[in-house]
Amino acid sequence: MNIAVVGLGIIGGSFCKAIKKYTDHRVIGINRTKSTAEKALKEGAIDEIGTHESLENADLIILSMYPQAVVDYVSRYGEYIKKGAVVTDVSGIKRAICPQMTELSEKFGFVFAGSHPMAGKETNGFDVSDADLYKNASYIIVPCNAGDSVVNMLSDFAKSIGFGTVKITTPEEHDRMIAFTSQLPHVLACSYVLSPCCPNHKGFSAGSYRDVSRVANINSTLWSELFLENKDPLISELDILIENITKIKDAIKAEDTDALKALLEKGREVKQALGE
Amino acid sequence: MNIAVVGLGIIGGSFCKAIKKYTDHRVIGINRTKSTAEKALKEGAIDEIGTHESLENADLIILSMYPQAVVDYVSRYGEYIKKGAVVTDVSGIKRAICPQMTELSEKFGFVFAGSHPMAGKETNGFDVSDADLYKNASYIIVPCNAGDSVVNMLSDFAKSIGFGTVKITTPEEHDRMIAFTSQLPHVLACSYVLSPCCPNHKGFSAGSYRDVSRVANINSTLWSELFLENKDPLISELDILIENITKIKDAIKAEDTDALKALLEKGREVKQALGE
Numbered sequence: 001m002n003i004a005v006v007g008l009g010i011i012g013g014s015f016c017k018a019i020k021k022y023t024d025h026r027v028i029g030i031n032r033t034k035s036t037a038e039k040a041l042k043e044g045a046i047d048e049i050g051t052h053e054s055l056e057n058a059d060l061i062i063l064s065m066y067p068q069a070v071v072d073y074v075s076r077y078g079e080y081i082k083k084g085a086v087v088t089d090v091s092g093i094k095r096a097i098c099p100q101m102t103e104l105s106e107k108f109g110f111v112f113a114g115s116h117p118m119a120g121k122e123t124n125g126f127d128v129s130d131a132d133l134y135k136n137a138s139y140i141i142v143p144c145n146a147g148d149s150v151v152n153m154l155s156d157f158a159k160s161i162g163f164g165t166v167k168i169t170t171p172e173e174h175d176r177m178i179a180f181t182s183q184l185p186h187v188l189a190c191s192y193v194l195s196p197c198c199p200n201h202k203g204f205s206a207g208s209y210r211d212v213s214r215v216a217n218i219n220s221t222l223w224s225e226l227f228l229e230n231k232d233p234l235i236s237e238l239d240i241l242i243e244n245i246t247k248i249k250d251a252i253k254a255e256d257t258d259a260l261k262a263l264l265e266k267g268r269e270v271k272q273a274l275g276e
Numbered sequence: 277m278n279i280a281v282v283g284l285g286i287i288g289g290s291f292c293k294a295i296k297k298y299t300d301h302r303v304i305g306i307n308r309t310k311s312t313a314e315k316a317l318k319e320g321a322i323d324e325i326g327t328h329e330s331l332e333n334a335d336l337i338i339l340s341m342y343p344q345a346v347v348d349y350v351s352r353y354g355e356y357i358k359k360g361a362v363v364t365d366v367s368g369i370k371r372a373i374c375p376q377m378t379e380l381s382e383k384f385g386f387v388f389a390g391s392h393p394m395a396g397k398e399t400n401g402f403d404v405s406d407a408d409l410y411k412n413a414s415y416i417i418v419p420c421n422a423g424d425s426v427v428n429m430l431s432d433f434a435k436s437i438g439f440g441t442v443k444i445t446t447p448e449e450h451d452r453m454i455a456f457t458s459q460l461p462h463v464l465a466c467s468y469v470l471s472p473c474c475p476n477h478k479g480f481s482a483g484s485y486r487d488v489s490r491v492a493n494i495n496s497t498l499w500s501e502l503f504l505e506n507k508d509p510l511i512s513e514l515d516i517l518i519e520n521i522t523k524i525k526d527a528i529k530a531e532d533t534d535a536l537k538a539l540l541e542k543g544r545e546v547k548q549a550l551g552e
Contacts, residue, residue: 118479118480118481118482119482119483120482120483137482138478138479138480138481138482140479140480165479167479167480169480174480176473177473177476177477177480178480179473180471180473180474180477180480180485181473181477181480181481181482181484181485182481182482182484182485184468184471184488185468185484185485185487185488186484187521187524187525188464188468188488188521189543190520190524190539190540190542190543190544191517191520191521191523191524191543192460192461192464192517192520193543193546193547194516194520194542194543194546195456195460195513195516195517195520196516197452197453197455197456197457197513198456198546198550199546199549199550200453201453201456201457201550202414202550203394203414203416203441203443204394204414204416204443204445204450204453204454204456204457205394205414205457205458206394206395206396206413206414206457206458207395207396207490208457208458208461208462208490208491209456209457209458209461211461211487211488211490211491212460212461212464212487212488213547213552214483214484214487215484215487216543216544216546216547217544217547217548217552218540218543218544220537220540220541220544221537223540224533224536224537224540227524227528227536228528228531228533228536231528231529231531234528235525235528235529237471237473238521238524238525238528239525240470240471240472241467241468241471241521242518242521242522242525244466244467244468244470244471245463245464245467245514245517245518246518247467248463248466248467248503248514249463249511249514249515249518252503252504252507252510252511252514253507253511255504255507257500257504260500260503260504261496261497261500263466264466264494264496264499264500265496266466266470267465267466267467267469267470267492267494268466268492268493268494268496270469270470270474270475270492271469271489271492271493272493273475274474274475274477274478276489276493
């Protein structure tokens with residue numbers, strides 16, 4: 001099939017490269033910055049450089065853009081989308097996208113299902129995109145108004161380009177879980193590196209520092225949007241986290257070894273029950 | 277030289293294996309559980325199984341035990357240590373060890389310098405010890421009453437078995453920095469996995485979840501001891517962290533995009549200035 005990938009950053013670029021590496025589909029790359037699209041074409045990551053007019057040739061459209069930009073783009077260019085085409089996004093939030101995209105799909109006659117590829121790096125842009133970024137990662141599908149056949153098609157497609165598992169869920173469950181698995185670690189990383197000790201960490205640090213601080217090199221525009229559009233679940237997770245940190249802090253302050261050990265044991269048990 | 281390694285867990289075991297792999301020193305392994313020492317001997321990680329009486333044959337003694345156990349062991353068996361021998365530990369705290377160990381070194385006539393190898397894994401025990409655990413890691417030396425020649429000897433020794441850098445510091449700076457680089461991430465990991473979302477994370481998670489939760493599979497006995505013996509610096513770091521998380525939370529709550537972006541930018545700038 002013909003696949004249009006709109007937005008050739010790390011996520012979109014990795015889709016293009018994975019499709020070219022692992023399938024026979026034809027890839028149309030659409031990107032605001034021309035030079036990036038030209039680079040992608042030169043590297044063989046896409047078969048042609050497209051514009052919004054190319055949307056009419058696509059059977060599957062992957063919108064690899066910031067959440068609000070997805071809605072804006074389709075509002076503007078939805079009329080170019082082929083009737084019955086499957087449109088998906090890659091956004092890290094779904095409640096703020098799905099109702100509007102479902103409405104637009106009805107208006108313009110395409111099928112929308114939300115997607116969220118659970119992979120990334122601590123740096124961004126086409127240059128760090130990778131045909132194997134999605135290897136063994138999870139591909140989340142939020143069906144919205146898509147029926148089983150479309151969900152199955154997306155699922156098969158995801159597996160064909162390397163994803164290891166597919167998770168089908170609702171916008172609500174997606175956003176609640178992502179607040180915990182992805183947004184919370186990003187808040188944490190930025191908060192962590194603001195300690196006055198951080199600039200002097202070298203020589204005193206190892207894996208623990210590296211892991212917690214890894215994603216602090218954040219795209220503040222993207223993540224501000226994600227955090228604000230997932231306000232309630234994220235604040236709920238932040239409250240839970242602050243409460244749990246405070247419990248451990250209080251046990252240390254009170255020099256209450258038993259309480260402290262019990263709290264650490266609870267953490268260990270959760271992790272061990274997960275087999276991790 | 278003859279090196280006695282007391283305690284054949286992941287840290288002690290890795291010292292033995294690295295010494296055997298990269299140097300010609302002779303290794304005496306001393307361990308409470310006989311079967312572990314026998315395993316180490318069988319695997320060639322040590323040259324002989326020793327007891328406290330073997331300490332008199334050692335030029336260098338590496339005490340790879342819990343902090344309080346280091347002091348207890350030397351209090352009990354210090355008379356067996358050869359005069360002028362170099363004794364070091366591997367503890368993650370130093371203010372609680374150094375004064376007592378310095379006193380014991382004067383009493384028994386050995387030289388003590390504290391060490392802290394900045395490496396580990398999320399699992400423990402001899403079975404996961406590794407000749408290359410220390411490859412490119414930092415080796416921290418807290419000289420205590422050791423002179424330059426002993427510090428240089430330890431530094432050369434560390435580099436000879438794979439350590440990439442050596443950091444020489446005071447007990448106070450060590451404990452303040454380690455509260456941030458190592459203890460804080462362990463408190464965080466345990467606090468993080470206590471979210472009710474955690475048991476259902478599979479399919480919704482990727483690198484960020486994995487990184488923050490990695491060390492939650494904690495040895496609660498060891499880490500309770502480390503946290504309590506480094507109470508003040510750790511509580512100070514926990515207060516700073518909670519304050520920074522709360523600032524981000526408040527900006528999200530107020531839907532203050534500018535404030536939120538500014539806070540995330542501050543994190544990004546710290547990380548970027550470090551070239552990470």
